[in-house]
Amino acid sequence: MVAELRCIIWTMTSLVDIGATNVIIASDYNEVLEAIKAPLQWPRLRDLLQQVIKLKEKFTMVVLEEEKIATNGIAREIAKSC
Template sequence: MDPNLSLANKLALWLDLMLVQSIPIDSRRAIPWLLWAVWKNMNAVIFASTQESLGMQSQVKCNIHANWRNDKLHCGGSWITRDHQGRVGHHAREAFTSSPDKLTAELRVLIWILQSMQDLQVQEVVIGSDHCDLVEAIKRPNDWPRYRWLLHQVTVLTREFPLVCFENESSASNHVAREIAKSVMRNSMFQSYLALGGPSWLHDRIRQESAF
């Protein structure tokens, strides 16, 4: 069969085979079913590809950070979201009372962030953190018994989402979230806030970070 033929011409040739008497009757009767199976499978592949693309488009990337200095001072928490094209959605900042260690602070900030995602009705979120212990503790909570209660709260919250993923970030790719969190203590910004878009004082860095 000529590969340059149009789809309509190819179908016509296959259907013409049903009139060829030298072909066994059972084989001729199978031709329409064969064509139907090919058509159905082709549509299934196209649909699956479209669904995968739509799934990626519905996901939100959320970079997070907890700026912890010591067990006496407050710490700053922040998050910033982007869509599948790297465009900023929202960002937020919050001050937290002192925590005994860095991981406790990170988990408290994460709980606040998951609650924020629920409030914004985010369904699918990929959370990126540059604190490796946080991601490891979430993946293997039994290895971190000291943080059992906080990890339990994280687990309960994540079950409310159709999709939640956690991934490690480098400090460079998480720079914007780090700077927002640091501003709590550095600039005494203890007032919590939620805003649409990125902070104006980090616009240049946001454009650079979207390339990571």
């Protein structure tokens, strides 16, 4: 979960840097999306979740949506190869 949250933080930071204002971020890690929606239920991840919440404020619109593992297969294979 920590790695996935760090990836989301990196993604959001990069999108802020290029001036994006409306973004959709998809993840196949449902627990991470649940943690972002209800951060108080995940005290172990508090620091990372606070970073995500602060980054969300920099966008006009942020949609975090769940992606099925099967539809994210190519990205998963690229990540494994690294």
